[in-house]
Amino acid sequence: MQNKQILLASRPVGMPDERTFEIREAAIPDLSDGEVLIRAVYVSVDPYMRGRMTDAESYIEPFPLNEVITGGVVGQIERSASPDFNEGDFVIGTLGWQEYSIAKAKEVRKIDPAAAPISTHLGILGMPGLTAYFGLLDIGKPREGETVVVSGAAGAVGSTVGQIAKIKGCRTIGIAGSDEKIRYLVEDLGFDDAINYKTTPDLRAELKEKCPDGVDIYFDNVGGEISDKVHARLNRLARVPVCGAISTYNLKERDIGPRVQTLLIKKSILMQGFTVGDYAKRFKEGAADLGKWLGEGRLKYEETVREGFENIPDAFLDLFRGKNTGKLLVKVSDPK
Amino acid sequence: MQNKQILLASRPVGMPDERTFEIREAAIPDLSDGEVLIRAVYVSVDPYMRGRMTDAESYIEPFPLNEVITGGVVGQIERSASPDFNEGDFVIGTLGWQEYSIAKAKEVRKIDPAAAPISTHLGILGMPGLTAYFGLLDIGKPREGETVVVSGAAGAVGSTVGQIAKIKGCRTIGIAGSDEKIRYLVEDLGFDDAINYKTTPDLRAELKEKCPDGVDIYFDNVGGEISDKVHARLNRLARVPVCGAISTYNLKERDIGPRVQTLLIKKSILMQGFTVGDYAKRFKEGAADLGKWLGEGRLKYEETVREGFENIPDAFLDLFRGKNTGKLLVKVSDPK
Secondary structure, eight states: OEEEEEEEOSOOSSSOOTTTEEEEEEEOOOOOTTEEEEEEEEEEOOTHHHHHTSOSOOSSOOOOTTSBOOOEEEEEEEEEOSTTOOTTOEEEEEOOSBSEEEEEGGGEEEEOTTTSOGGGGGTTTSHHHHHHHHIIIIIIOOOTTOEEEEESTTBHHHHHHHHHHHHTTOEEEEEESSHHHHHIIIIITOOSEEEETTTOSOHHHHHHHHOTTOEEEEEBSSOHHHHHHHHTTEEEEEEEEEOOOGGGTTOSSOOEEEOOHHHHHHHTOEEEEOOGGGGGGGHHHHHHHHHHHHHTTSOOOOEEEEEOGGGHHHHHHHHHHTOOSBEEEEEOSOOO | OEEEEEEEOSOOSSSOOTTTEEEEEEEOOOOOTTEEEEEEEEEEOOTTHHHHTSOSOOSSOOOOTTSBOOOEEEEEEEEEOSTTOOTTOEEEEEOOSBSEEEEEGGGEEEEOTTTSOGGGGGTTTSHHHHHHHHIIIIIIOOOTTOEEEEESTTBHHHHHHHHHHHHTTOEEEEEESSHHHHHIIIIITOOSEEEETTTOSOHHHHHHHHOTTOEEEEEBSSOHHHHHHHHTTEEEEEEEEEOOOGGGTTOSSOOEEEOSHHHHHHHTOEEEEOOGGGGGGGHHHHHHHHHHHHHTTSOOOOEEEEEOGGGHHHHHHHHHTTOOSBEEEEEOSOOO
16 A cells, blocks of 8 residues: 655745645555554645745744645544554544554544534634634633624634624624625625625725724734735724734745834734644633534534645645635545 | 913924924913912923824824923922912923913822932833833733843833843843943843944844843834844744834834734734823832832932923934933923
8 A cells, every 4th residue: 555645845935836845655654553544534734834834933843845744634544553543433633745644642633523524623623713712712802892803704714713703792894805705704604794805996995984993803814915904993902813924925025014013002902923822721622612602503614625635735725826715625535 | 470381383294393393482371279380390201292293093182283282290389279289299290391380180199209309200100110110011921031122221111121120030131222321221220231223233143142042022112123123033922012113203204114923923922012001090009119119229210301491392302312311301490
C-alpha cells in the first residue's frame, strides 16, 4: 500500500503556485506499539496555514521545507496497535496533507459519528467554531443591543461569529464578497444585514447606512482596507478581536495603511489579536456551548467540500479566491 | 481689574502658530451667589489639547473658536461668594488659559498646600500621574521580571510610568529625545536603560540590544515610526496601552505606516487606547497610591516651569519641540 503526501517544496512569495507544493508517493511504515494508522477522510484547509508557509516569526513554527504539510484531518482507523482504538473508529488530529498517517494514540481523539457529522469537528465544532466562540465572547464581550460587524462573514469562522452575536442579542452585519454569500448570511443565517464589499460603490457609506448607531464590536478576519473603513465607524469603548488578515497574507509588498493609535485613543478602543490556542484550557466549555446551540438549531453551518486528494493545494488557494461558503474541506476517501 | 484671556482664533493645520491664538483683555464680571473668583497660579499645557484644537470627532468636544482655551489650572481664591471657599484657598479645576476665572464652587476642588506642592496636582498627583497609573496597571498589567518600554519617557506621563513599572519589579527602558533626558531617566529616576531616538544610529538594533528578552509592555505616548519599531520587538501576549501619539498630532498628511493586524494575531497582542477619564470612578484609588509612593520617595518628578501669562502658547508648542522634562507648567502669578 502506497501513501500519497503533499510537501512544501518552496516558500511562496505572494500567492502560492505549482512550485509551492509537491506530491510524493511513499511507502507506509509498519506500526509500532501504541500507534495507529489513519486513513484520511476529510482534510482541512485553513487560511492560517498560509502564514506557516513563510519563514517568519509567528505563534507556530513555519512548515519545514520538503516535509508533509500538517493540518487538521478527520479520518478512520485503518489499523491499530493501540488498545485505545479499533479499526473503523473515527478520529481527529493534526495529521496533514497525506492519505494515510501514522500517529501515537494520544495524538488523535476519537469522535462519535452518531453525535454530529464527522466533518463538523473540523468546522463548527472544531477550531473554526472555537475561534469564533472565544474571539467574540472573550475579547468582544457582546452586550444585548450592540452592533457587531464581521468581515470574512461567510467563512467558517465569520459565519459562526455572526450567529453567536445574534444569540447574544446583537445587531449583526456581515461583510463578504459575493451576492450569493450576502443572501446566505441574511436569509439562511439570520444576519440583520450584509454588505458585498466587491460591488458596493462606497463601503464607508454603506457601513454608515447599515450601522446607524456605529460599531461596538468588529470581528476582523480580513485586515487591509476593509478593516480601515470599519475602524472609522467604531464607537467609543469598541472592541476589535483580530482573528485574521486574509486580504494581506499573499501580499508581496509591506501591508501599509492608516496607523490606528490616534483612533484607539480618541475612542478608548481595544484591539486584540488572538489564536484559538490561547484558549486551549477552555475548549470543553466552548465545544459544549457550540454543540448545544447546534442541537437546538440556533447555529447553522455550511461546508464547501472539494473531492480528491490531488485537489488539496487548489482547494487551499480557493480560500484566497473567496470560493468557499462556510468551512472548506477536501474529501479524500469515503468513510466505511 | 482687567482679565487676560487666550482664545482659539483659528484651527491649526499642522503645527499651531501665531494665527492659532489670540490674547484678549476682558472685564471680570461680578460674582453670583455660589461662585468664586480664582486667580490662576499654574496653568497646565498638555499634548492632548492639540487634538481639541482640531474640529474632528473625539472623546471630548473640540475647543470652540473664539472662546477661551480650557485646561487644568491651579489657582487661589481671590473672592468668594460661596460658603465652601475662603479667600486665599488653593483650588484646582478645568479653568483655562486666563488670569482670572469665575467658577461655581462645585467646579473646583480645594487642595492642601501643606500636603504636597500645589503644582503636583497638575502633574504627578493629577491627570498625568493618574494616566500613567491606570494605563500601566489596568491595561499593561505588569508582572515582576517583565520588560516595559515607555516612549515619551521623560514627559509627565512617561516618567511616572517608568517609575511605577520599577515599583512593580519590571525591567524598564525609556525612549526620549535628548542625552540630558536619557541621563535623567537612568540616573535620577532609576530606569534600567534608555535610548535617545534622535541620535541612535539604529533604533531597531538598540531596542534589540537593550531588550534582549523582548518587550512585554509597550506604553505608547508617541505613535509613528518609533512605535512601529517597538512593535517589532513585542513578545507573545504583550500589552500595549496606547496613551498618546504626539509624533503625529501636527501631521498635515495622513498618519500612514505598517498595519498591525498580522503582528497582533501572530503574537496574541493587546493594544488598547484610553484616556484618564475612562477611570474617573477610580481616581481616589490611584491618587492614594501615587501620594503614598511620592511620600515614600519611591516616585520622583520633575517640572519644567515657564513664567508669564503671554508665554502659554509658546510653552504649549514646547511640548512638540521636546523641550520639557517632566510636567510642563506656566506660572502666571505668585501664590500669596
